[in-house]
Amino acid sequence: SFIFKNSSSNAPLFSTCSDPASKFSASQAVKHWISTGIPAKKMILGIPSFGYAYTLKSNKLTETKFSGDSKKTSHLFQSTTGVPPKAGKTANVGGDKDACGNVNPPGGQWLFKELSGTKKLTSNAKKGLGGFERHYDSCTQTPFIFNPETCSLISYNDPTSFRAKAKFVLRHGLAGVEVFDATGDTDDNILLRSVWKVL
Template sequence: MHCRPSRSVRSRTSLACRVFALLLGLALAAGTCARSAPAEQAFRLIAYASGHTDFARIPAAKLTHVNYAFALVNEQAEVYFRSPDSAASHLAALTALKKVNPRLKVLVSIGGWGADHFSDAALTADTRARFARTAVDLMRQHHLDGIDLDWEYPGHPGPGGLKFRAEDKQNFTLLLRACRTALDAASAADQRAAGDHYLLTIASSDGDYFDRTEMSSLHAELDWINVMTYDRTGEWSKTTGHHASLFASKDAPTAPSTDSAVQQHLGAGIPPAKIVVGAAFYGRGWTGVGQQAHGLLQPAEQPIDGNLSYARLAREFIGRDGYERHWDSDAQAAFLWNPTTGTFITYEDPAALRAKANYVKQHRLGGVMFWEQAHDPDGVLVEALHATLLAAAPSGAVAAP
């Protein structure tokens, strides 16, 4: 995590006061830096939860953080909930999970696919301040622990022609800085300890996302970055492929993967402990797929609309009605193939997630986040991640804040 120097109390009344202030500042700064470099590596396991989630079934003891999706931004650069009563009920259920796991942190995620008005909110100092103030007010109103910005995407129109500008590149950094300042002020006002400050995170992508953002510098404002290492293929693709693989397939060596995204983040100077890789608790599929290679990297006639939750895949597809589970050892990814119907489904299963969690540990990254909890109500995939990432952590290691 980024070490932010504490503000020492300025006093000119006596040398003793100045010395005391200096020592206090050094102590607080040391405490803040300590959480970025613990004696033993700490990992995060972060769930995104939405209104579709059965909050009573969230395995709180196996998670470190929950991001509630989503708050939105209006034309006045204010952060709000479309259904405030429902959101209040959901957030009360999430914060109640701290009775099960007192270390659990709950954040509000702002934006998501199709969310507009980010470009306008980031445009001026006034709009950035209004965004930050209303985001922090919303967070404090619901007794949360931080905010997560999911702007999809700066400098890009997104679905339906969302507003964007070339200046988004610089303005995104300034927006995060405004949020960081407001969160720090709120942490001080609420007397939160250095190791329990209000959190600021984002959801990031890779590829040309780096051309439209200042990733090499903006990470200084953030506690960590949730990298969306999924949706690499889908209904927009004419050829089948893995949508969340750890590595590229042998026959598609330049295809984007979790590893390629991580390497791009590391190449921008982002500390490994700030990089949280994404996992998909859903699959994507096609019909009318070519028969070679069990349907992998083959032309497809028709995509399956939407995504397929892991719960549905386990209930209706895996090992049923001609669907065969296959493993791409190069990509460290699972897929389903039905040779009779020519249907191919890319998804993540426990084996793929164990490989992803082990990769995080090997490279000393920040952890794993997943979209979303509602797709795995029985906790099969959460258990695979928890058992590999947290339950098997070194003795004495704790979850990062």
């Protein structure tokens, strides 16, 4: 398990608005591997079908402008309590000990299908439910939902972000995508279908 001091994207396509000290993203990784001599056509971009939950310190989202560009802002990067809220059925519930004897906190993971299955997100993934508001972070090209009453924020990937990543793969000549894993998708394969339509 990890303890995060700030909420962030589960799988950012770009790091435009990220803290300069942690500019990690799929585009940065691809750029790095190409610079080492690996051809783009031999790379596959992985896309997770799960997300991470955070408990924020505030019930209001504040803008961050890490990029230094006044036109680029994000509401995704927020201070957290370090303890994730209740997670999906498949998540690590915590309580076990690591190799050093420290008690692990809850994992805070949600499969994509669990977000709509527990009425946090509509079945088409376009709107939040149950007090959650859906947001789409244009800096990272990833969605998140936020509940101001519980201060819970969940960052994940949906059909919109899957399509953005598939378009990136085509634009940069990568070999394709892989989803880890397909069991996180809905019964009607809303995530996989969004990629198939692009590729």
